[in-house]
Amino acid sequence: xxxxxxxxxAAVAFSVLALTLAGGGIAAAAQPTTVAKSPLDSxxxxxxxxxxxxxxVVTAQEAKAAKAALAGGVGTAAVPGxxxxxxxxxxxxxxxxNDAVSATKxxxxxxxxxxNRNLSRGAYVATVGDDDDCCIPPAGEISVAPRLSTPNAVFxxxxxxxxxxxxxxxHLAVFTR
Numbered sequence: 001x002x003x004x005x006x007x008x009x010a011a012v013a014f015s016v017l018a019l020t021l022a023g024g025g026i027a028a029a030a031q032p033t034t035v036a037k038s039p040l041d042s043x044x045x046x047x048x049x050x051x052x053x054x055x056x057v058v059t060a061q062e063a064k065a066a067k068a069a070l071a072g073g074v075g076t077a078a079v080p081g082x083x084x085x086x087x088x089x090x091x092x093x094x095x096x097x098n099d100a101v102s103a104t105k106x107x108x109x110x111x112x113x114x115x116n117r118n119l120s121r122g123a124y125v126a127t128v129g130d131d132d133d134c135c136i137p138p139a140g141e142i143s144v145a146p147r148l149s150t151p152n153a154v155f156x157x158x159x160x161x162x163x164x165x166x167x168x169x170x171h172l173a174v175f176t177r
Contacts, residue, residue, distance in 0.1 A: 054157075055110075055145070055147065055148050055155050056106045056107075056110065057148075058147070058148060058149045058150055062104075062112075062150070063149070063150065065102075065114065066114060066150045066151075066152055066153055069101045069102075069114055069115065069116045069152060070116065070117070070118065070151075070152050081175075081176070081177060082099075082176060083098065083173055083174065083175055083176075084097070084098055084099035084100060084115050084117065084119070084122075084173070084174045084176070085097050085098050085099075085100065085171065085172060085173045085174070086100035086103065086113045086115075086171075086172045087129070087131050087169075087170075087171050087172075088103040088111060088113060088131075088156075088169065088170055088171075088172070089131050089169050090158075090167040090168055090169045091105065091167070092104060092105025092111055092167075094113070095131040096131075097113075099115045099116050099117050100113060100114070100115050100116075100172075101114045101115060101116050102114045105167075107165070108165040108166060108167060109157050109158040109159055109165035109166050109167055109168065110155075110156075110157055110165070111155070111156040111157075111158070111170075112147055112150075112153050112154070112155055112156070113153065113154045113156060113172055114150075114152060114153045115152045115153065115154070115174065116152065117152060117176075118151045118152055119146070119151065119152055119153075119154065119174050119176065120146065120151040121176060121177060122174045122175055122176040122177075123174070123175045123176075124144040124145070124146070124154055124172070124173075124174055125144070125172070125173045125174075125175070126142045126143075126144045126156055126170050126171065126172045126173070127142060127170065127171050128140045128141070128142050128158065128168045128169065128170055129169060129170055129171040130169050131169055137168065137169050138160075138168060139160075139161055140158055140159055140160050140161060140166060140168040141158070141159040141160075141161070141163070142156065142157070142158050142159070142168065142170055143156070143157050143159075144156050144157075144172065154172060154174065156170060156172060158170060
C-alpha cells in the first residue's frame with residue numbers, strides 16, 4: 001500500500017486545522033453581541049427605506065429621470081480629464097454647475113446630485129460651502145459616494161461638528177479620466 005502522508009505531516013496538518021478552528025471560535029466569542037453604533041456608522045433615516053450603505057432606495061421615477069439626463073447629456077464619451085461640479089443649498093436646491101442637472105434632498109443632510117454624464121469611474125470631492133459670494137457657511141462635515149444603481153448621480157451626506165446629520169450647503173466636484 002502506498003503511503004501519501006507521513007505521520008509527521010498528518011500531525012502538522014491536523015494541528016493547523018485545530019488551531020484555525022479554535023482561533024475562529026475565540027474571535028467569534030470575543031465579539032460583543034450588541035454594539036452601539038455612532039451616528040456616522042448607522043444608516044440615516046429618510047422618507048424612504050434605506051438600502052445597504054445608508055442610501056435611500058432608488059425609485060422607478062428617479063431611475064427614469066437619471067436615464068433621461070444621460071440621454072440628453074454628453075454621455076459616457078465626455079472629454080477625458082474634464083470636471084463636473086454642482087453648488088447646492090442646504091435645502092437641496094441646485095444653484096449652478098457644469099454637467100449637473102438637478103439636486104434632490106431626502107432627509108436631514110441627505111442629498112442626490114444628478115449629472116448628464118456617466119460618473120462611475122470618477123473621483124468625488126465635496127466641501128461644505130455657501131452658495132452666496134459673501135458668507136462663510138456653517139461648520140460641518142461632508143461625505144460622498146456613488147449613488148446606488150445610478151451611474152450619473154452622486155450621494156452626499158452632511159453633518160454638524162458633533163457628527164449628527166444636518167442640512168449644510170455644499171460644493172461638489174467630480175473628476176473623470
